[in-house]
């Protein structure tokens with residue numbers, strides 16, 4: 322796994338979350354683990370790691386290579402959150418990265434503060450500190466010409482484009498009875514049309530080499546209903562439909578297309594007051610403390626966490642970008658801490 326020092330800083334725990342007794346959490350984990358029949362599996366994990374002395378390097382062994390060595394990847398929504406984690410994971414796997422982000426307000430209806438040029442610059446700094454090249458492009462995924470120019474830049478600088486990750490997205494946490502026309506449109510335009518724009522921009526460069534990997538970040542809310550944000554759900558169901566259709570169309574050109582569908586992820590999109598109010602039963606009056614929203618969310622997840630980390634999503638994306646996934650296409654892969662068990666196959 323990754324060295325903690327390389328990880329983007331996690332959002333700080335809220336005061337009420339920080340107070341939560343650790344022992345209590347362990348008990349819940351233990352109970353869930355036992356209930357899920359995991360005891361036998363985890364027992365093996367308790368073995369001490371092999372020491373350098375007991376596992377000497379093979380003489381003349383080649384240096385370990387990343388799964389994306391020599392490749393290049395374009396990632397949208399790269400300034401922070403899941404996009405930044407994907408950029409860093411790709412760099413660790415050996416890829417050069419073009420990070421594309423609006424780095425500013427995408428809609429006045431979202432619950433989280435906008436990302437900034439400073440956030441995108443920090444992603445650049447972190448990727449470069451891993452010894453990989455990073456091209457930083459400020460742009461809006463609603464503009465297909467802007468994405469086409471970004472693809473040209475990546476091909477110009479890196480020589481080719483191996484993978485594209487359509488990650489940029491927004492959440493407007495308002496019900497169908499209350500959402501404005503503009504709020505509805507913003508979500509569909511960024512999440513669904515923005516994903517299509519990203520894929521469409523990458524097709525020529527990938528088809529020319531008869532090789533490419535496309536990954537979209539959908540959501541668990543693209544696989545089930547939820548009374549939180551119908552525009553968000555509709556956009557993510559649409560993303561999965563787009564992925565499946567594009568996989569059928571583009572397979573003949575050597576391009577795989579897949580989606581990753583996470584549950585709540587520890588990012589600004591999720592951890593904000595409007596989101597907490599939207600996901601917590603209306604019986605809770607007034608401002609919803611993070612601890613209340615987190616407890617409600619934890620209760621939904623068989624693995625006992627309120628949300629997963631951006632790196633958990635990035636790990637799945639790395640598999641889909643890699644050669645290991647050469648025959649994996651047209652599918653959506655859950656990272657849901659078990660919540661995905663509630664919907665049909």
Ligand SMILES: NC(=O)c1ccc[n+]([C@@H]2O[C@H](COP(=O)([O-])OP(=O)(O)OC[C@H]3O[C@@H](n4cnc5c(N)ncnc54)[C@H](O)[C@@H]3O)[C@@H](O)[C@H]2O)c1
Nearest residue numbers: 398400402403423427436461462489490585586588590591
């Ligand atoms: N955080 C979650 O709980 C969660 C769960 C499931 C899926 N997702 C999806 O993961 C993706 C990343 O979300 P995140 O949690 O990292 O959110 P985030 O808000 O932390 O980051 C999203 C990034 O996308 C950028 N962006 C937004 N609109 C853009 C546009 N029009 N053009 C270019 N860039 C734009 C933002 O500036 C920001 O840097 C989104 O598609 C989101 O829907 C998130």
